[in-house]
Amino acid sequence: MTRNHVALALLAALLLAPLRLALAIEASPFIGAMLPANSLLLAADGSAYLRMQTHTVYGLGLGTSLTKRIGGEMVLGAGTGKMELQGSGSSFAFSTTMFFADLRARARLLGGDRSSLGLVLGVGYTDFKLGLFDLANETDQGDYIGRLTGVAGVDVRTQLNDRLALKLVMVDRLHKEGVGLDLGSEFSKKNQNDVFATAGLAFTLGD
Numbered sequence: 199m200t201r202n203h204v205a206l207a208l209l210a211a212l213l214l215a216p217l218r219l220a221l222a223i224e225a226s227p228f229i230g231a232m233l234p235a236n237s238l239l240l241a242a243d244g245s246a247y248l249r250m251q252t253h254t255v256y257g258l259g260l261g262t263s264l265t266k267r268i269g270g271e272m273v274l275g276a277g278t279g280k281m282e283l284q285g286s287g288s289s290f291a292f293s294t295t296m297f298f299a300d301l302r303a304r305a306r307l308l309g310g311d312r313s314s315l316g317l318v319l320g321v322g323y324t325d326f327k328l329g330l331f332d333l334a335n336e337t338d339q340g341d342y343i344g345r346l347t348g349v350a351g352v353d354v355r356t357q358l359n360d361r362l363a364l365k366l367v368m369v370d371r372l373h374k375e376g377v378g379l380d381l382g383s384e385f386s387k388k389n390q391n392d393v394f395a396t397a398g399l400a401f402t403l404g405d
Contacts, residue, residue: 236249302322
């Protein structure tokens with residue numbers, strides 16, 4: 199984890215500390231999968247590409263209700279998976295680690311206090327770490343650049359008892375590809391649609 203990610207975590211703690219005194223804070227640990235919909239780079243003739251494969255993701259959401267129908271949440275997470283490089287009849291896979299941080303708003307569309315469907319919108323940050331780009335960075339040939347990310351999707355929440363709820367979330371995180379390599383005009387860079395499907399349990403802190 200880089201200094202930027204530590205700084206994000208510290209900022210989250212500082213922002214949430216005063217809110218904790220006035221509002222009930224709900225913690226939501228989760229696990230799930232990130233399914234990339236697009237290649238990072240694609241050759242003009244389709245003979246070569248660079249793309250992320252499915253990643254396992256996990257993390258923690260900290261949220262609160264602002265009104266009976268609207269809430270806010272900060273989501274911090276990480277993931278592990280592989281990046282695939284295909285070209286000239288050969289295929290290579292590189293282990294990757296991703297980091298993400300979102301500020302999300304939820305508006306209840308259907309249901310009540312026991313079970314509901316919500317619309318999720320937000321903004322975030324996405325970064326990937328992998329040896330290929332670390333080497334490129336060390337040799338001044340490029341890097342993976344963390345990207346501002348838009349978030350949109352839905353969630354389903356079902357209250358299991360007075361203290362515990364099941365939370366299922368599916369969001370599309372949209373961002374630029376982040377590949378800081380100059381590979382010439384024969385490769386096109388693709389905007390990324392990373393579909394996140396996660397499940398977790400939500401409980402109120404301090405109750």
